Amino acid sequence: KNQVEQSPQSLIILEGKNCTLQCNYTVSPFSNLRWYKQDTGRGPVSLTIMTFSENTKSNGRYTATLDADTKQSSLHITASQLSDSASYICVVSGRVAGGGNKLTFGTGTQLKVEL
Amino acid sequence: GAVVSQHPSRVICKSGTSVKIECRSLDFQATTMFWYRQFPKQSLMLMATSNEGSKATYEQGVEKDKFLINHASLTLSTLTVTSAHPEDSSFYICSARERRENTEAFFGQGTRLTVV
Numbered sequence: 001k002n003q004v005e006q007s008p009q010s011l012i013i014l015e016g017k018n019c020t021l022q023c024n025y026t027v028s029p030f031s032n033l034r035w036y037k038q039d040t041g042r043g044p045v046s047l048t049i050m051t052f053s054e055n056t057k058s059n060g061r062y063t064a065t066l067d068a069d070t071k072q073s074s075l076h077i078t079a080s081q082l083s084d085s086a087s088y089i090c091v092v093s094g095r096v097a098g099g100g101n102k103l104t105f106g107t108g109t110q111l112k113v114e115l
Numbered sequence: 116g117a118v119v120s121q122h123p124s125r126v127i128c129k130s131g132t133s134v135k136i137e138c139r140s141l142d143f144q145a146t147t148m149f150w151y152r153q154f155p156k157q158s159l160m161l162m163a164t165s166n167e168g169s170k171a172t173y174e175q176g177v178e179k180d181k182f183l184i185n186h187a188s189l190t191l192s193t194l195t196v197t198s199a200h201p202e203d204s205s206f207y208i209c210s211a212r213e214r215r216e217n218t219e220a221f222f223g224q225g226t227r228l229t230v231v
Contacts, residue, residue, distance in 0.1 A: 041206070041225065041227060042224050043119075043121070043210075043222035043223050043224045043225045044159070046221075049219070103149075103220070105158045105159050105160075107157060108158050110156065
């Protein structure tokens with residue numbers, strides 16, 4: 001069964017500090033992995049997308065890594081800001097029969113950045 | 116990225132009434148749209164997948180007569196919650212994809228439904 005597990009479930013950090021969120025998946029065959037940021041009461045917004053051959057990808061203060069062998073990904077946030085407070089969701093896309101793709105969502109990590 | 120607009124952002128309705136939520140792709144043609152439901156502190160749960168011009172495919176456990184999905188054009192899909200009950204109160208999110216082989220799906224801003 002395709003699954004995406006994220007840790008920690010929630011995290012509180014001080015403004016300016018760094019943090020790393022983890023994502024483990026069992027989706028196969030793998031197509032790509034995305035990290036989304038979801039503010040409360042809003043739809044998810046894509047931060048990064050990584051394919052099988054990519055190990056790391058950055059988007060401003062966000063850096064995602066992918067180890068396709070161990071099926072693990074991480075999202076590192078540098079110099080956190082209050083506006084980073086949100087839910088971060090790991091979404092893995094797997095290929096399905098017939099040429100389509102199916103998304104499997106993680107349960108998210110709720111990040112809170114405090115003064 | 117492409118823009119997906121969802122309307123309304125919030126709606127309150129009485130038990131027994133029906134509510135329609137719209138999802139529009141503003142700058143691309145969405146051959147496929149997805150409808151999700153999200154409970155507090157939980158991840159998105161796929162309810163159904165709709166392809167333009169054909170019937171929606173519902174996930175197991177989702178009542179198709181309860182949650183009516185219409186995808187009559189390449190830029191608009193609607194979700195109608197019929198005979199709403201308080202337990203239908205939730206956050207509903209749509210996403211749209213341009214082509215089947217694409218993996219990029221863009222999300223709407225969500226609709227908070229409260230049934231009183």
